[in-house]
Amino acid sequence: MFFQNSDKKWKKVLAAPIDKQSKFLNKICKINKRDSLVLTERYFDGIDYPLMAEIFKSVKTIISRGEFDPSFRDLIYDRLLRIINIEHLYPEEYEEGNECNGDDDNVIFGENYHVYTACYDDLDLLISFINSRNDIKSVCDLGSGTGRALLYMALMMDKKLDYLGLELVDERVQFTNSVSKHFKLDHVKFQTCDFLENPEAFAGYDVYYLYDSVGTENVPRLVSHFKELIDSGSKFYLLFISGWDEIMLNSLDNLPGLKKLESHTSRKQEGRVVNFYCT
Ligand SMILES: C[S@@+](CC[C@H](N)C(=O)[O-])C[C@H]1O[C@@H](n2cnc3c(N)ncnc32)[C@H](O)[C@@H]1O
Incomplete structure (x- = not known):
């Protein structure tokens, strides 16, 4: 099957009226049977910074119109900004002598960044x-x-x-x-x-x-x-x-x-x- 480049697709969508943008967003972001938020990954790679800003504004506008689940916002923004697969940067515990200069008080531990x-x-x-x-x-x-x-x-x-x-x-x-x-x-x-x-x-x-x-x-x-x-x-x-x-x-x-x-x-x-x- 042929897929359009993600940036070309977004440019086309963003040039369309807001209700079309809303329809596209709802098509590529779904809640699955286990209540997880799922993005159609191929639309979230290879996007340049300036285009990303336009996508962010569109997402925010569509949420403010009540046409899109707001819980997707962080996921979409983080995904586009490439702040993903970072769980290992927030471990439950650092091993002794690790990079925190021995000053454990300053390291935040946690499961969810x-x-x-x-x-x-x-x-x-x-x-x-x-x-x-x-x-x-x-x-x-x-x-x-x-x-x-x-x-x-x-x-x-x-x-x-x-x-x-x-x-x-x-x-x-x-x-x-x-x-x-x-x-x-x-x-x-x-x-x-x-x-x-x-x-x-x-x-x-x-x-x-x-x-x-x-x-x-x-x-x-x-x-x-x-x-x-x-x-x-x-x-x-x-x-x-x-x-x-x-x-x-x-x-x-x-x-x-x-x-x-x-x-x-x-x-x-x-x-x-x-x-x-x-x-
Ligand atoms: C709550 S996070 C804030 C992240 C980011 N500023 C934000 O707004 O999303 C705080 C960060 O401060 C860092 N930190 C704590 N004490 C520090 C220090 N003395 N010098 C440098 N970074 C420190 C921690 O490692 C942690 O990553």
Whole structure:
């Protein structure tokens, strides 16, 4: 049987009216008998970055029209961004002496990576905020994990910025750099680094983005690095999605020299917030 190239097919679909786009999406995304979400794989390979942004917008519009199951959104976006087959990057346990510098407290263990990444709706809030500011040229994700936040931002932002992700776990960095290389994103870089030990690695960025990166016991250390930046006269924005406890949130809310600009309710989990600060 002859299959059209996936990008050609999507271009044709996206040029059609929205109800046709909706019909196509519902045809290639199904829930099987075991209640699993299933994508017709051949439509999700070989898509270039700019076309992907158009597909993302179409998916979002069709969901907002109530014509498509919203639970497919993360799956489609992650699949197109190539953030797939990453379970091994979130093992239950690291073997002793593994790459985490012996500092087990900073490694997040888990079965399902979605717990450890920001949700796309919250990231949309960050993107609109950054798009609305002309003074932002660079973004640093402190604890970049498997890259969902930065790869998505780089895709959906109206302007080209420099992105740096600092991450403790080297395998995650190798993975994210391989995705960045695949899409030829020379402005999106990931680096293996303990930012608590090496705060100089994140000096000079216009935006710092934080989502559940450090454990409670390390909050004072991270906040002290921000304090040093503020005291040295650095100008920056801090975009923060709150985690399981409120210690980081309270510390940022009370950090002299940091002003809260906006506060939103997170779509990830009840009780979380998405806060934007500036110096
Ligand atoms: C919850 S994930 C956030 C992922 C990503 N920022 C997002 O929004 O999807 C936090 C990440 O921070 C990393 N991390 C924790 N402490 C760190 C440190 N001191 N230096 C670098 N990365 C760290 C963890 O390994 C983990 O991958």
